[in-house]
Amino acid sequence: MARIYCIANQKGGVGKTTTTVNLAAGLALVGQRVLLIDLDPQGNATMGSGINKRELPLTIYDVLLESATIPEAVQKSGSGGYDVLGANRELAGAEVELVALERRNERLRRALKVVDGDYDFVLIDCPPSLNLLTLNGLCSAHGVIVPMQCEYFALEGVSDLVNTIKQVHANLNRDLELIGLLRVMYDPRITLQAHVSEQLKAHFGDKVFNTVIPRNVRLAEAPSYGQPGVVFDPTSRGAVAFVEFAQEMVAREKGPALADIR
Numbered sequence: 001m002a003r004i005y006c007i008a009n010q011k012g013g014v015g016k017t018t019t020t021v022n023l024a025a026g027l028a029l030v031g032q033r034v035l036l037i038d039l040d041p042q043g044n045a046t047m048g049s050g051i052n053k054r055e056l057p058l059t060i061y062d063v064l065l066e067s068a069t070i071p072e073a074v075q076k077s078g079s080g081g082y083d084v085l086g087a088n089r090e091l092a093g094a095e096v097e098l099v100a101l102e103r104r105n106e107r108l109r110r111a112l113k114v115v116d117g118d119y120d121f122v123l124i125d126c127p128p129s130l131n132l133l134t135l136n137g138l139c140s141a142h143g144v145i146v147p148m149q150c151e152y153f154a155l156e157g158v159s160d161l162v163n164t165i166k167q168v169h170a171n172l173n174r175d176l177e178l179i180g181l182l183r184v185m186y187d188p189r190i191t192l193q194a195h196v197s198e199q200l201k202a203h204f205g206d207k208v209f210n211t212v213i214p215r216n217v218r219l220a221e222a223p224s225y226g227q228p229g230v231v232f233d234p235t236s237r238g239a240v241a242f243v244e245f246a247q248e249m250v251a252r253e254k255g256p257a258l259a260d261i262r
């Protein structure tokens, strides 16, 4: 059975897509079967996986409107070793169209049932808002991974998201939990970041992942080559951190014994 995670944060530019793409590639590197779902009309996770969003015959849009199944719509990522259910601008329209449909929160959940045995992990890259698309993600997932920068207002933003997770858990999806907070774009030389990082650990305890993703320009360069950073420059600090994070995720799901396979 696949473990299904949303990578979510209602703020834009915090590292959701970078986390989704590199965690997908990192998990594939350690032998996991991975499906990446791009739930953001910007299609950055699609492009960052080496797939041209403008040339996709079928996308998540078709899946949400039930005119295609996930197996019909998936593509192979160029070099990442995982599958991609891509997105493009068309998806922006789905939000409006979904409102009029029945079971509008559960469209993705139902579609995922078909591929439950085909993957170990399904990672959903959410848009930077708590809209109907994100809700479809949250209603289909076992948990949420929250990438965040250690900035002054970060804690406030996270508590809004944690409240949303609690509400979805209470009303729509009993499986949903906060898996953890991932510190990204981290620079320990900045005193404020180290301070916020400590605050996070004091507040959220073991919900803060051990792995920390450093600020690393190779991670930012990789998407323009259509590759995950983990593949583009495997020895860069950012890539090493994401493979470490993938191992941390496998260890928490399957026990430490399987986490070292490479």
Ligand code: ADP
Pocket (backbone or CB within 6 Å): 011, 012, 013, 014, 015, 016, 017, 018, 019, 044, 128, 184, 185, 186, 213, 214, 215, 216, 217, 219, 220, 221, 238
């Ligand atoms: P989101 O999906 O939350 O909008 P992105 O993953 O697209 O955020 O990241 C925003 C920007 O920051 C992108 O230009 C990305 O390349 C860059 N970025 C993300 N993570 C890192 C990192 N660890 N080091 C350097 N740049 C990063």
Ligand code: MG
Pocket (backbone or CB within 6 Å): 016, 017, 018, 040, 044
């Ligand atoms: Mg994004």
